[in-house]
Amino acid sequence: MTTMRAQRLDTATREVSVRDVPIPDPGPGEVLIKVAYCGICHSDLSLIDGTFGSRLPEVTQGHEASGVVAALGEGVTDWQVGDRVIPAAGRPDFTCVECKRANFSGCLNLKLMAFDYDGGWAEYTTALALSLTRVPDTVSMRQAALLADAVATPYGAVVNTAQLRVGESVGVWGLGGVGTHIVQIARLVGAAPIIALDLVPEVRERALELGADLAVDPTAPDAADRIREATGGRGLDTAFDAVGVPATFEQARWSVRVGGRLVVVGMSNQSIELGDTMTLGLARVAILGHLGYKNEDIATLADLVARGRLDLSRSVSDVVALDDVADGIRRLEQHEGNPIRILVRPGDDVD
Template sequence: MATMRAERFYSDTKTVALEDIPIPEPGDGEVLVQVAFCGICHSDLSLINGTFPAQRPVVTQGHEASGTIAKLGPGVTGWSEDDRVVVAAGRPCGKCANCRRGDLANCMRIQLMAFAYDGAWAEYTVAQASGLTRVPDNVPLEQAAILADAVSTPFGAVVHTGKVAVGESVGVWGVGGVGTHIVQLARLVGAVPVIAVDINPAVRERARELGADYAFDSRDPDFADKLAEATGGRNLDVAFDAVGLKVTFEQALNSLTIGGRLVGVGMSAETPTLGPTSMFNLVQRQVLGHLGYHNADIETLAQLVSRGRLDLSRSISQIIPLEDIADGIRILEHAEGNPIRVLVQP
């Protein structure tokens, strides 16, 4: 039996190993994808450190994958071998109430790649043909890979959950892999001003270069005054917390204007508070949780990149070989070099 190299996460010991395992066979409606690149995401780290509970005793991680189709499974039409694709980072369960009525986009028990089934820190991965997105010829596969989460999740947060409108003021707490793209996409849809908030001066400078109108240190004692001045005294229409800590969540919430929206994107085990319900209701603030994206969003983003509307040329901080996956995990965990996205190349 033909084998491939793959990373394997063992939930009982919370350890990562590189192994030779059988190349999977695509089933009905599936394709085998030869992986070109796959991103390393903070949610991958959260599985390793136990913040996210394991769903399988052993699983291949990695859910931001691009590559080429190596083999078609039975019943697959509209695709050919060697087609350049992005793999969706999840698949509907097909059994819940929403799936039974055909509302697959709102599956109530979505199965997440690299958690519920094997991901793409490997030479090959199996994907549902219905979840593939074709990559335009002029879009590099390394940039295409991060469309499957690092860019599409911010797109979903800005467009679907936050519903940012032209002229609205936006603040982004944490300008790393997710926050950087929230800044870019908020600017793209017409938000003004766009304000980046981060404790790292190098990251703040990068945020300004990539489209933020202002970049502030959240620990600055004059932070509130600077934010008010930048927004003409109104504060923010929409705040995005891409960190998920108690301190970032609460500061973002308190930076909203009357009727403003806070969108939580980052995740942790910490528990923020909303403060007195009397004040929360009086200022009519909204708190919205966000996760993921619609598969159609990947195609939209691919077109934006292809036509030069969205520049991801600085989003790939480093590419490492699969054999060095432990180094990639360490780089992201300790933010070495302030990465936006580190990619694995099998």
């Protein structure tokens, strides 16, 4: 067999198709992965609608994958065919100043899976052997696919960027795939109270079931008062904007206490305003942008899931076949059923 089924995006016309393409050969230091599942993320939608760009005229999307090693490239000795793995969604260039310091996750020229090279909405994909994380036997391949972004990015935002501490108060704006997992990770590290904000009542109720202490409609006239009351009048220690538009950024910013932190996780092409420098200085609020995760974060999360410390049983909202990927994209775009994550299944069901 020399060909496989794969989704392809024409980055000029924005047309999506599923067709037969050659199976890629793993290069030196790479492995070929038979994809089990791969998530549909809002950043995938942003590439399709042109909000984000790609360096390629055509690309296979999908950057949240799990699968099985199918072949080894030259020089790969630490992995075997049949190993269950999660590929990280980035490739360092190994030449920049950060890579020369062995800070590969901080690579200045990091190539992103599904943007700069082909991703996981396909029967097979390739990955650097050093970027792989082993899937524990007790972790399903469906949940494993969530770890490389849908859960790892929230983990990175909470643990690495915000450096959240036990007992600190948290607000989360937007409770889709990223925001839902920020709530769960924040609870795991001991944040209290956790306040979830979303426009949809069913989504707010789900956030309470998954670990939030309070759920608030951000458009309610008393939204700011409820946040203040829940934090003893201080305001939030840390706010996470998982939407990344001016309305959520502005509300999150003014909900943070003096000297608190605002972590912007959601991304859009819309501009935000910081106001005058005097007010900004007096507030002493740290505004932190966040992107991605460290590769070792995936292994930490896989271990937490395996030990039963992190429950992702509700995170897979549905699974669609590869040929139905366009329907999965539509359902996420239209928030049909308020999914946390819809997965693409390129082949047969795998567990």
